[in-house]
Amino acid sequence: MKPPERHEPDPVPRDPTSAIAGAASPAWTDVRGWGRLGMRAIETAPQDLIVGSRHAVLTRGLGRSYGDASLPPASRPEVMSTRAADRILAFDPSTGVLRAEAGLSLRSVNAVFMRRGWFPPVTPGTQYVTLGGMVAADVHGKNHHVDGGFGEHVSRVLLRTGDGHVVECSRQSNPSLFAATLGGMGLTGHILEVEFALRPIPSPWIQHETLRIPDLGAFLEQLSASAAHWPFTVGWIDCLKRGAAMGRGVLIRGRFADASRAPRSSPPEISRLRVPFDAPNVVMRDGVMRTLNAVYYATRGLRPAAGIEHPEKFFYPLDALLDWNRLYGRRGFTQYQCVVPRAAGPDGVERMLRVLTDRGGSSFLCVIKDCGAEGLGTLSFPMPGISIAADLPVRPQTQALVDALNETLIALGGRVYLAKDSFTRAEHFRAMEPRLPRFLAERARWDRERRIRSALSVRLMGDPP
Amino acid sequence: MNVLILGATRGMGRALARKYAARGAALALLGRDAEDLQRTAADLVARGASAAVQVACDLEKTETILPALHTGSTALGRVDVIVLTAGIYASQESLEASPDLTEKLLRVNLIATIRFCEAAREVLAVQGGGTLCVFSSVAGDRGRKPVAIYGASKAALSHYLESIGYRDHERGIKVVCVKPGFVHTDMTAGLKPPPFAGDPDAVADVVIRAIDRGTPVVYAPRIWGLMMALIKRLPRAFMRRAKF
Numbered sequence: 001m002k003p004p005e006r007h008e009p010d011p012v013p014r015d016p017t018s019a020i021a022g023a024a025s026p027a028w029t030d031v032r033g034w035g036r037l038g039m040r041a042i043e044t045a046p047q048d049l050i051v052g053s054r055h056a057v058l059t060r061g062l063g064r065s066y067g068d069a070s071l072p073p074a075s076r077p078e079v080m081s082t083r084a085a086d087r088i089l090a091f092d093p094s095t096g097v098l099r100a101e102a103g104l105s106l107r108s109v110n111a112v113f114m115r116r117g118w119f120p121p122v123t124p125g126t127q128y129v130t131l132g133g134m135v136a137a138d139v140h141g142k143n144h145h146v147d148g149g150f151g152e153h154v155s156r157v158l159l160r161t162g163d164g165h166v167v168e169c170s171r172q173s174n175p176s177l178f179a180a181t182l183g184g185m186g187l188t189g190h191i192l193e194v195e196f197a198l199r200p201i202p203s204p205w206i207q208h209e210t211l212r213i214p215d216l217g218a219f220l221e222q223l224s225a226s227a228a229h230w231p232f233t234v235g236w237i238d239c240l241k242r243g244a245a246m247g248r249g250v251l252i253r254g255r256f257a258d259a260s261r262a263p264r265s266s267p268p269e270i271s272r273l274r275v276p277f278d279a280p281n282v283v284m285r286d287g288v289m290r291t292l293n294a295v296y297y298a299t300r301g302l303r304p305a306a307g308i309e310h311p312e313k314f315f316y317p318l319d320a321l322l323d324w325n326r327l328y329g330r331r332g333f334t335q336y337q338c339v340v341p342r343a344a345g346p347d348g349v350e351r352m353l354r355v356l357t358d359r360g361g362s363s364f365l366c367v368i369k370d371c372g373a374e375g376l377g378t379l380s381f382p383m384p385g386i387s388i389a390a391d392l393p394v395r396p397q398t399q400a401l402v403d404a405l406n407e408t409l410i411a412l413g414g415r416v417y418l419a420k421d422s423f424t425r426a427e428h429f430r431a432m433e434p435r436l437p438r439f440l441a442e443r444a445r446w447d448r449e450r451r452i453r454s455a456l457s458v459r460l461m462g463d464p465p
Numbered sequence: 466m467n468v469l470i471l472g473a474t475r476g477m478g479r480a481l482a483r484k485y486a487a488r489g490a491a492l493a494l495l496g497r498d499a500e501d502l503q504r505t506a507a508d509l510v511a512r513g514a515s516a517a518v519q520v521a522c523d524l525e526k527t528e529t530i531l532p533a534l535h536t537g538s539t540a541l542g543r544v545d546v547i548v549l550t551a552g553i554y555a556s557q558e559s560l561e562a563s564p565d566l567t568e569k570l571l572r573v574n575l576i577a578t579i580r581f582c583e584a585a586r587e588v589l590a591v592q593g594g595g596t597l598c599v600f601s602s603v604a605g606d607r608g609r610k611p612v613a614i615y616g617a618s619k620a621a622l623s624h625y626l627e628s629i630g631y632r633d634h635e636r637g638i639k640v641v642c643v644k645p646g647f648v649h650t651d652m653t654a655g656l657k658p659p660p661f662a663g664d665p666d667a668v669a670d671v672v673i674r675a676i677d678r679g680t681p682v683v684y685a686p687r688i689w690g691l692m693m694a695l696i697k698r699l700p701r702a703f704m705r706r707a708k709f
Contacts, residue, residue, distance in 0.1 A: 029657070045650075045651045046651055047474070047475060047501075047651045048501075084476075084650065087507070087508035088511035088512065089504060089507050089508070090511070098511075101504075112511065
């Protein structure tokens with residue numbers, strides 16, 4: 001049963017102090033994914049999402065999905081940003097349950113609650129994401145092997161569906177809509193509010209260990225062994241290395257430090273640098289990345305192999321350099337992130353890496369991680385197996401590279417992460433997603449005309465352009 | 466610390482209220498939309514405010530101002546800071562096209578704001594002092610084509626704030642006039658930002674420091690102080706041709 005729409009409040013007078021220029025009507029602006037793929041569009045940022053979502057085509061948060069998931073379709077270049085709707089609506093300190101508007105950033109959650117002894121049960125590799133985006137992508141983190149994706153910890157979501165209704169969904173209420181929304185890339189409705197449970201932590205500091213590992217086989221063994229004892233594990237691999245050293249890398253594992261071992265002070269504010277301009281395209285050449293990989297691998301051995309670390313350095317190392325995506329220049333980059341099912345074994349992972357190296361898929365950032373059980377989300381990315389993520393500068397041959405990777409992945413039974421994708425073809429997506437018909441059927445229940453759509457859904461799901 | 470704010474539900478007022486909440490302040494939130502106030506109060510309490518009472522107040526209905534100030538100040542006991550960020554912005558074109566809108570903007574930005582400030586001065590004077598912080602705008606610093614009417618309302622407000630700063634000095638009341646430049650808020654979404662556009666959080670940092678120090682005039686982001694110093698010195702012949 002669909003509840004009636006809430007009463008629309010009176011329009012609030014606009015705060016006058018923000019504008020100096022005389023421009024008054026919304027103007028066209030550049031809207032981009034994190035990989036720098038972009039378009040001209042009209043962006044609104046209402047504080048009241050219930051009102052602002054009435055005629056919206058697509059919602060976006062902080063623009064951290066890499067590809068076209070947060071870009072509107074070309075024929076309706078309009079997008080609603082949730083960044084002004086970022087209020088905490090309720091917090092229960094006895095349970096950790098937090099309810100907030102969808103635009104609340106993970107950075108704000110951490111800033112408010114970490115010093116009080118609470119932390120999100122799942123966090124991705126950046127804190128510049130919104131709760132709405134975390135639900136839409138059903139983000140996963142370094143603890144997926146034990147805690148699953150973010151969606152496993154979400155108890156309720158308030159949506160405006162494509163047919164105009166404001167609907168609360170949960171495991172009990174509209175459960176199939178709830179499942180389709182977790183990892184549904186914002187296509188089941190505009191996400192207005194999110195409720196999930198924070199988790200108590202013994203201290204905000206991280207006890208960590210770093211291991212240098214010489215080859216892929218040993219790496220996967222260590223990753224698996226570490227998962228039994230460490231809640232947070234992740235690995236960086238040198239995916240430009242071939243032969244015996246293929247897959248050499250650095251494994252990082254950690255847990256929240258006991259209060260007795262942690263510093264008594266709160267983690268200090270980290271100073272951040274910002275990339276001030278678009279780097280020339282030559283910066284991310286193969287030779288440069290090969291050098292960066294070698295230096296990173298070599299210098300890892302110079303750092304202490306274990307100790308206490310600042311939580312932001314552990315969870316969000318890339319956040320220390322704001323706008324780091326500009327290093328990839330105007331052409332930008334894509335991230336190819338896939339999960340190779342456990343049944344495919346180490347050979348499956350090696351096959352994927354071989355395609356990457358043989359076809360010149362140079363990458364500095366290549367992250368490997370084991371995934372646990374599949375979650376509730378109808379289209380959620382993780383499945384039991386090994387996730388590989390490689391940042392790839394956009395070049396003329398990138399489409400062919402992604403095609404080759406996807407063909408191998410389909411043969412292995414794996415799938416790609418939509419929050420990172422911008423090159424997968426519709427036929428490849430259908431081949432790797434037997435769950436797609438179920439997702440589309442649920443979406444059609446609430447939005448027969450596909451009013452809510454994105455450039456991604458046009459590309460992969462046959463939505464009207 | 467006890468702080469009374471009109472305009473805490475949006476943009477820079479919201480960011481400033483959050484700074485005070487993080488300090489554990491008790492807040493009185495004045496505004497006209499009860500649900501918006503309630504959601505904002507919940508947010509501020511979750512962020513550390515020791516209290517967040519909600520009081521109905523609408524600058525377009527000046528009769529609500531005095532009761533709201535009394536209710537808010539009574540609930541807090543003593544008020545250390547009174548902040549007013551609310552107001553109206555409209556483009557020069559829309560104001561020229563609508564005399565009613567022009568009148569409404571002048572009524573809210575000037576008459577109602579001054580009435581609020583007059584009442585706030587008395588609240589602070591009765592308790593022996595405090596700080597009154599009001600958001601004006603850089604638009605009031607120099608006559609410019611796109612902000613003739615809006616800028617006039619802010620020029621008059623800045624003038625008034627400077628004057629009461631002098632008048633109330635002996636009564637222990639500090640008056641802080643905030644002049645924001647372009648700031649990324651919900652109302653500026655989609656507008657092409659000029660150079661040096663700021664964000665509400667950074668503006669709130671500047672403002673809260675100014676309130677702590679009792680700085681009479683503060684530009685936020687600070688670079689706008691330099692920008693306006695330059696713009697004020699531009700010759701009239703240049704301003705006739707300039708589009709900004």
